[in-house]
Amino acid sequence: TFPKIVVNNTNNGFKQPPPLHARLLCELIGTCLFIFFGAGCAAKPHDLLTVSAAHALVTVWLVYVFGPVSGGHFNAGATIAFAVNGKMKIIEIIGYLVAQGIGSILAGALLLCLYGTGTSLGTPGLQPGVTVMRGFAIEFICTVILSFVIFFTTSYNTYKEAAFPIGLVVFSSFLLGADRDGAALNPWRWFGPAVVSNTFQSTAWIYVIGPIGGFLFGYILFRLYKLLWNGRASFQI
């Protein structure tokens, strides 16, 4: 007989499955920390590898630590895609988005304490010579890939296993885009620093529409892929 390995820590050792308030707290803290460490590096003079590492490394440990509790969205695009998948209740969807938004503003406030006024606090922006369409393409294509990898890995792995490849996709995406359009891949990554530093470019819509559209398109691709394969479209995440 071949006993299966029982992954024993799916709820991170707590007695009950995580209640909603604990999950919302994790989403708030996680979104805050992603922006705090990511934008906190982008707000300083930086090179491409350093700022990409900053965003990727924080993603790995956030998914590793908080993934088993809240699912580790930290991203409006991810929450909306999971909402469309139909497994989240309305109250959960709203709660996740509100918690993430508060976390985003909180990160901006922390960065304001550290860096003071007079900087954009790492708000992403198009670099000279990068058109709006090219910036949008970076946001959209990278989040399509990111969402596909998130669905693929979290469907069949524990969060601890998935943390590493997900963080590496973030790394690859920032290496491609961080010196071109600032690379948000996440509406909240733009939102908090932009609101707190009062930095608004007319092209900033790409950091909202790009990632949300990318996650939805990646979700559709993953459903088509499963349909193509298994002959059933719905899937459990």
Add this chain to the structure above:
Amino acid sequence: TFPKIVVNNTNNGFKQPPPLHARLLCELIGTCLFIFFGAGCAAKPHDLLTVSAAHALVTVWLVYVFGPVSGGHFNAGATIAFAVNGKMKIIEIIGYLVAQGIGSILAGALLLCLYGTGTSLGTPGLQPGVTVMRGFAIEFICTVILSFVIFFTTSYNTYKEAAFPIGLVVFSSFLLGADRDGAALNPWRWFGPAVVSNTFQSTAWIYVIGPIGGFLFGYILFRLYKLLWNGRASFQI
């Protein structure tokens, strides 16, 4: 009695083993993404560590995610070596190569959208002071090592385990060669960017002959090594 570990996710959670069209889709997407993120970094001003990381990190998560489906070739050299090993059908061999080629062109097209005309889109090329023979030596030697490690690790590990050492060999190889001959290690890594950007150097044959020859030589070495050891030359991958 010592029960064996049952690797539960060899088919990534899908009900059936992957059908050919799913595997070809993975090869197409994987080859495209390797070139998209790798050449996408090489097309910008870059330093050696950054461009090497770009190629290595995308390799890790591609093998992690798509390895269990298609085997994670993404490389004409790998497919030809597996073909010579005799476990692939003719239709599979042709399908893999065609899918990879389409992925390569698609990556070139995506990069053209992002960077426009007037760049070589990261097409590898010999740097000043590097002779053709030295460039060929880098391509050949590094792919001999890469193929040996691929055969070694994927024979006795899951793709999730093998993804990390394979990506590290790619990292080491690019640290050696990326600032000398551009380092393709893969005919498709040269093909797509070269075709789309219309960049053709007379020395570009090294990016085709080098990796294919290297993979075949590495395959022969691995068979000899197994023969030396176990007294049988064929092996299951």
Add this chain to the structure above:
Amino acid sequence: TFPKIVVNNTNNGFKQPPPLHARLLCELIGTCLFIFFGAGCAAKPHDLLTVSAAHALVTVWLVYVFGPVSGGHFNAGATIAFAVNGKMKIIEIIGYLVAQGIGSILAGALLLCLYGTGTSLGTPGLQPGVTVMRGFAIEFICTVILSFVIFFTTSYNTYKEAAFPIGLVVFSSFLLGADRDGAALNPWRWFGPAVVSNTFQSTAWIYVIGPIGGFLFGYILFRLYKLLWNGRASFQI
């Protein structure tokens, strides 16, 4: 029936559980090596990514190797937080702090041998334009996060699994702070190099109060979090 995974190496293969003298030795060596490799890089001309990697990588392998023996504190803040948790005896607490202090001075002495007089041996210090309060905020906030992640991961993982996310939090924290306040996150990281190189800034209290306060606050947060969830406040680490 689902057999649980038996973690076989919790005491790293030794026959008995680690006696106190072995644990103190590990704390002494571990604290020494963290400072030796971290400050040893900071004492040279360095860029942000390199010095952050130096501190993070040594953390990973120290926790991996010595974590199963002594718990891998290497930090007065960690030991004080674990002391407040009430599972350590008075003799253990004093022993841990003394061993860490000796390790810290020893690291300073080793660095003096390597670099000679005339440098600050990597003693952290506020950079121009960074106020005391901002430096304190970096130390405090980063150690709150670090301690929370340490409690979270070591509670429900082996040290070998926890080593990686803990090291990544250190990486993220140094990417945020190393070029701003020097980033100690650990009183001993400041103590040894400062004493041996006789470098005392009037603002150096932030490297002592910040991390100790941060670890205590992080500990309180983790207890509140568990109370909120499970209805019991004490926890086993």
Add this chain to the structure above:
Amino acid sequence: TFPKIVVNNTNNGFKQPPPLHARLLCELIGTCLFIFFGAGCAAKPHDLLTVSAAHALVTVWLVYVFGPVSGGHFNAGATIAFAVNGKMKIIEIIGYLVAQGIGSILAGALLLCLYGTGTSLGTPGLQPGVTVMRGFAIEFICTVILSFVIFFTTSYNTYKEAAFPIGLVVFSSFLLGADRDGAALNPWRWFGPAVVSNTFQSTAWIYVIGPIGGFLFGYILFRLYKLLWNGRASFQI
């Protein structure tokens, strides 16, 4: 009942335990590749992080791939320490050292093909302002730590698990020493490039005596440590 996890691949899937000629081949190839990729990066203009990564990454995948076959020494210091431990036969000791030496020369020859005459092929050397004693201290201290970690991790882990922390110690050591004394940590790392490029400094003895002395001292420390703990001095590696 709690079934233990059976690590099934200790001999990397081959039917018999590795015969001596296979192990010697792995030592030859592994030593060659460590120097090929490490010195191959050091021979070019490089920064500290890049050259440290080059040596560390190749170590990880070499130990991962060849560790289960030959033990993954690739270092005269390691072989001599294991010889003193008394578990290796005379023929094995001589075979390992000869194979490593051939691999070292082979790596030098390959580098000569790639870089031509007129460079030192990455032969380590003291940098201006670094005294012989400081260079020796770097070699000695770092290999004491490296050997202790090798004994510690390989005693109680599979090579696949040990590859990562061992590679990280190499990373930390090169971040400390690569821009000071060139950092060999391994007599063969100096030997091959020095012989082939005919680069001999009068201070080069530190790259031979330092690592061998460091490995022997680390071995003594580990035996004392085990004696202190378990009351028996001999150990199985």
